[in-house]
Amino acid sequence: MTSQTLREARKYEEASEKMIGRESRPGFHLSVRIGWMNDPNGFSVYEGKYHLFYQYHPYSSSTGPMHWGHAVSTDLLHWEYLPAALAPDEFYDRDGCFSGSAVTLEDGRHLLMYTGVLRERQRDGGLCEIQTQCLAVGDGVDYEKYEGNPVLDEKDLPEGSSRFDFRDPKMYKREDGSYDCVVGNRGADGSGQILLYTSPDGFQWNFKKVLTANHSRFGSMWECPDFFRLDGKWVLLTSPQDMLPQGFEYHNGNGTLCLIGDYDQETDTFTEEHNQSIDYGIDFYAPQTVETPDGRRVMIGWMQNWDACGIRTPQELWSGQMSLPRELSIQNGRLYQRPVRELETIRKNKTEYKGILVSGEICLKGIQGRKTDMELNIRPGSKDKLYRKFAVRFAQNEQYRTSLSFRPHESVLKIDRKFSGSRRAIIHQRRSLVRSEEGQLKLRIILDSFSAEIFVNDGEQVLSVTMYTDLAAKGISFFADGQVSMDITKYDLWEE
Numbered sequence: 001m002t003s004q005t006l007r008e009a010r011k012y013e014e015a016s017e018k019m020i021g022r023e024s025r026p027g028f029h030l031s032v033r034i035g036w037m038n039d040p041n042g043f044s045v046y047e048g049k050y051h052l053f054y055q056y057h058p059y060s061s062s063t064g065p066m067h068w069g070h071a072v073s074t075d076l077l078h079w080e081y082l083p084a085a086l087a088p089d090e091f092y093d094r095d096g097c098f099s100g101s102a103v104t105l106e107d108g109r110h111l112l113m114y115t116g117v118l119r120e121r122q123r124d125g126g127l128c129e130i131q132t133q134c135l136a137v138g139d140g141v142d143y144e145k146y147e148g149n150p151v152l153d154e155k156d157l158p159e160g161s162s163r164f165d166f167r168d169p170k171m172y173k174r175e176d177g178s179y180d181c182v183v184g185n186r187g188a189d190g191s192g193q194i195l196l197y198t199s200p201d202g203f204q205w206n207f208k209k210v211l212t213a214n215h216s217r218f219g220s221m222w223e224c225p226d227f228f229r230l231d232g233k234w235v236l237l238t239s240p241q242d243m244l245p246q247g248f249e250y251h252n253g254n255g256t257l258c259l260i261g262d263y264d265q266e267t268d269t270f271t272e273e274h275n276q277s278i279d280y281g282i283d284f285y286a287p288q289t290v291e292t293p294d295g296r297r298v299m300i301g302w303m304q305n306w307d308a309c310g311i312r313t314p315q316e317l318w319s320g321q322m323s324l325p326r327e328l329s330i331q332n333g334r335l336y337q338r339p340v341r342e343l344e345t346i347r348k349n350k351t352e353y354k355g356i357l358v359s360g361e362i363c364l365k366g367i368q369g370r371k372t373d374m375e376l377n378i379r380p381g382s383k384d385k386l387y388r389k390f391a392v393r394f395a396q397n398e399q400y401r402t403s404l405s406f407r408p409h410e411s412v413l414k415i416d417r418k419f420s421g422s423r424r425a426i427i428h429q430r431r432s433l434v435r436s437e438e439g440q441l442k443l444r445i446i447l448d449s450f451s452a453e454i455f456v457n458d459g460e461q462v463l464s465v466t467m468y469t470d471l472a473a474k475g476i477s478f479f480a481d482g483q484v485s486m487d488i489t490k491y492d493l494w495e496e
């Protein structure tokens with residue numbers, strides 16, 4: 001039975017999405033139907049379609065009591081909205097249906113697990129959020145909350161662990177048909193830990209062990225975990241709050257962390273071998289993955305960061321978009337990300353130049369636009385002389401530009417969106433140390449109206465930023481201090 005709260009949200013979103021013109025949204029990135037969006041939730045394949053839910057507050061473009069928005073796609077690029085799936089309408093989730101995940105049950109039903117939030121008055125008069133894990137079962141459109149909710153609460157926590165920071169369950173099916181689930185939590189030492197639970201049927205859940213603990217190494221609380229096998233290793237993705245930068249890693253405050261290691265499934269022992277940021281730009285948080293029917297591990301993140309939300313003003317009708325879905329792999333012990341191969345099916349109008357010499361600023365015929373896929377290969381223009389700086393500027397006109405610049409002597413790539421229409425003094429730049437030999441660098445830059453995602457060296461690193469620059473700023477130019485030789489292949493994306 002659909003509650004009044006959910007019926008109202010569904011009515012509201014259907015009536016108000018019409019106020020947003022197609023051109024004022026991204027083309028192939030999922031944006032919120034109306035209002036506010038954060039984390040991707042319940043990313044899954046169900047009855048032949050990709051389902052992507054998201055943290056959703058339809059009634060304003062800032063955060064509020066969380067619902068789950070819902071969209072489906074067959075190619076991860078064309079998304080169709082479905083009615084909101086969950087609303088905060090039960091005693092255990094009255095203050096929000098927070099992030100969670102989805103699996104398909106043996107009997108073919110779609111099972112969602114999410115965090116129910118209930119504010120509780122504390123003795124000192126303050127309010128704290130009690131967080132529990134809850135279920136909803138559905139058919140891909142309508143979901144019924146489980147009568148046994150919550151299925152995990154403070155009784156299922158190890159001693160000393162916080163019942164206020166206990167959220168974001170990510171379920172997955174094991175080879176023997178049972179289900180496991182990782183949940184973010186704050187342990188007795190006040191920093192993050194990932195709890196592992198197991199269930200024979202998706203409904204009865206039991207605590208197994210602490211899969212891994214932060215011990216205050218990477219930020220504080222760990223949000224939105226995901227855990228999966230990839231290329232013979234096991235990967236734990238999580239989004240730590242309050243991170244301190246370490247060299248060129250972890251600059252985002254609310255950051256992202258990828259731990260790669262081995263996992264003994266008999267004893268549930270995870271042994272960490274490598275850590276890195278997931279994304280090196282400004283706007284990327286709380287990613288979640290799905291395994292595609294052809295066996296690819298595809299990740300999507302919220303292309304925004306809690307620290308930089310001020311880039312959208314409260315007057316906007318929508319705030320929040322997802323990143324491009326990215327295929328993951330492990331190479332040389334690191335996480336690699338490439339745009340999903342489906343992106344190649346929406347490429348058109350190929351423009352190609354080989355060995356263009358750049359010195360000073362140049363524009364090239366056919367190279368412009370805000371929905372583009374550009375591959376650049378650069379190297380010094382003359383063998384014995386390294387250039388000092390190379391830059392690509394896009395979303396450019398007399399007033400605006402977003403710049404990506406590379407200094408080969410330092411091997412540092414910098415994204416700068418200061419002149420991208422923002423009227424706020426939030427962070428607009430990010431520097432990243434990249435691998436480059438003798439001034440050579442490979443870049444793939446994907447623009448989609450309000451974002452740029454830069455894949456460095458075939459996906460060794462990615463930098464994501466949003467930019468809400470006036471769409472009239474469509475120029476792209478190239479600059480070199482010194483001389484650069486550049487190959488470029490550019491496509492328009494989308495069908496406009």
Ligand code: FRU
Binds near residue numbers: 039098167
């Ligand atoms: C991460 C997060 C999650 C939580 C959700 C609430 O961005 O804080 O931990 O479930 O957002 O919207």
